[in-house]
Each structure stands twice: as structure tokens, then as C-alpha cells.
Amino acid sequence: MDAAYGENMEDKDISNIIQPAGISQTPQSPPSRAILAVADDDDSNFDPDNIRLDQDFASDHGIKLVLTVRVHAPEKQVFFRVHSSPEYRVTTSLIELKDSKETYLVDRSLLPYLQIEITNRTIFTCIDRLNNVFLWPAKLPDPSGRKNEWTESALQIAEIAMTKWVRMQSNMANKSYDVFEAAAKLPEPEWPKKTLKDLLKAAYKGRFIKDLEDPVIQKLRGAI
Numbered sequence: 001m002d003a004a005y006g007e008n009m010e011d012k013d014i015s016n017i018i019q020p021a022g023i024s025q026t027p028q029s030p031p032s033r034a035i036l037a038v039a040d041d042d043d044s045n046f047d048p049d050n051i052r053l054d055q056d057f058a059s060d061h062g063i064k065l066v067l068t069v070r071v072h073a074p075e076k077q078v079f080f081r082v083h084s085s086p087e088y089r090v091t092t093s094l095i096e097l098k099d100s101k102e103t104y105l106v107d108r109s110l111l112p113y114l115q116i117e118i119t120n121r122t123i124f125t126c127i128d129r130l131n132n133v134f135l136w137p138a139k140l141p142d143p144s145g146r147k148n149e150w151t152e153s154a155l156q157i158a159e160i161a162m163t164k165w166v167r168m169q170s171n172m173a174n175k176s177y178d179v180f181e182a183a184a185k186l187p188e189p190e191w192p193k194k195t196l197k198d199l200l201k202a203a204y205k206g207r208f209i210k211d212l213e214d215p216v217i218q219k220l221r222g223a224i
Contacts, residue, residue: 069203070134071103073154076169079182080128081189082136084162088125088196093118094137095209095216103137105200107210114212117220124158125199127189129165135203149176 074080083089094103095117106118121137128134138158139151153176157168165182209216218224 069199070132071137071203072101072134073136073138074126074168076167078128079165079167079186080126080161081165082158082161083125083127083191088199089122090196091120091122091140094121095119095220097216097220102207104207104209104216105204107208110209110212114217117217122155122158123200125191125196126161127191129186131190131192133192133194133199135199149174153177153179 093106093108093111093114095106095114096103096119103121106114111118120140120143122140124136124138126134126136136158138154139148140155141151142148154168157166157177157179160166160179160181165186167180167182168177169180171178215224
């Protein structure tokens with residue numbers, strides 16, 4: 001994603017973005033100088049076997065693995081769970097680009113100026129059976145009270161998925177989603193020890209809008 005389409009959230013306070021609703025590592029002792037001492041002209045410095053990590057390097061050395069977080073609705077053939085803690089979901093306003101199906105977080109100070117462009121969502125923290133964490137920005141009911149079975153059934157499924165492994169699939173005839181519970185009793189998910197802030201930063205890096213001159217806003221308004 002082009003960095004011009006949003007600002008890095010690295011240092012952004014989440015309270016400016018959303019409506020209120022890593023694992024610390026012990027330093028390892030460095031190897032002794034005697035072990036590391038190798039002559040500058042010793043070819044063994046560059047022997048792959050001397051620098052290759054063991055297969056269990058993460059558990060042995062406490063190396064923090066990179067966590068990739070995608071933003072999307074649950075896929076129809078994938079069983080998933082939704083985190084049951086309120087600390088892992090948030091209701092906010094997003095901007096969605098229909099052509100790319102990408103959503104952007106928006107600073108709350110801009111919301112009064114973006115009533116046409118924004119859409120209200122609840123972002124749920126989800127996980128699949130392969131322990132892939134993803135964020136699901138589910139649409140909220142229409143403020144006017146107009147009934148929408150797609151929206152209502154999706155939110156009902158999110159609630160069910162807080163305690164059961166399920167998958168959801170579109171039912172075009174009923175204009176809603178069907179839910180299917182896993183036939184077997186599957187083990188509880190292994191949630192990563194990340195905060196919602198951590199997950200949002202990973203998922204929306206480069207997709208945070210903080211001013212009206214952002215190219216995403218300008219594109220929606222036909223200014224560019």
C-alpha cells in the first residue's frame with residue numbers, strides 16, 4: 001500500500017481514533033568473547049552452518065515473531081472464533097474504498113466533516129484454526145432503523161463465535177448470512193498476547209487518516 005494513502009500509526013494514541021468500547025522478553029546473556037573470537041581472515045565466519053538458527057530459535061532465544069494482521073470479513077469456508085473480551089472489539093467510524101475493499105481508520109476530530117464518506121463499524125478480533133488473527137469490521141445497523149438482514153445476521157454470528165467455532169456463508173435467497181457450527185468439539189483458540197492497540201497498528205499501518213487533505217479523502221471527493 002502506498003504510504004501516501006495514510007499516516008503511520010506507530011505513535012498515534014488510539015483514543016484519538018476509536019470510541020472507547022507484547023510479551024516482555026528477558027534479555028539473554030551474550031555469548032562470551034572466547035566463543036565469538038574468530039580471526040578476521042577465517043573463512044568460517046561465512047559458513048552458513050555457523051550462523052544458521054535452530055528450528056526452535058523462537059522458544060530458545062525469545063525472538064519476537066512478526067505478526068501479520070489482515071482486515072476482512074470471515075471467509076465462507078473457514079471456521080473462526082471472535083474474542084469474547086470487550087477489550088478486543090471497538091466501535092468506530094471507517095472509510096471504505098469499494099474498489100479495493102480496503103478500510104481506513106479516521107481521527108475522530110474529522111468525523112463532523114466526513115459524514116458522507118464514513119461508515120460505522122464494530123471491529124472484532126478474530127482467529128481461525130491455523131491461529132491466524134484478523135480484524136473483522138462488521139457493519140452496524142442503520143441509524144434510521146431500516147432493517148438489514150445482512151448486517152443483523154453478521155452481528156448475531158459474531159456473538160455466537162465468541163463461544164463456538166463457526167463459519168458463515170452468504171444466503172442470497174434470504175439476503176442474510178447462514179452460520180454453521182463445527183461438528184467436532186474443537187480446542188479453544190490460542191490468542192496472541194497482543195493488545196487491541198497492537199493489532200490495530202499492525203493491521204492499519206499506513207491506513208490512518210488524520211487530515212482532510214489525505215489522498216483518500218481527495219479521491220472520494222473527486223479532487224484528484
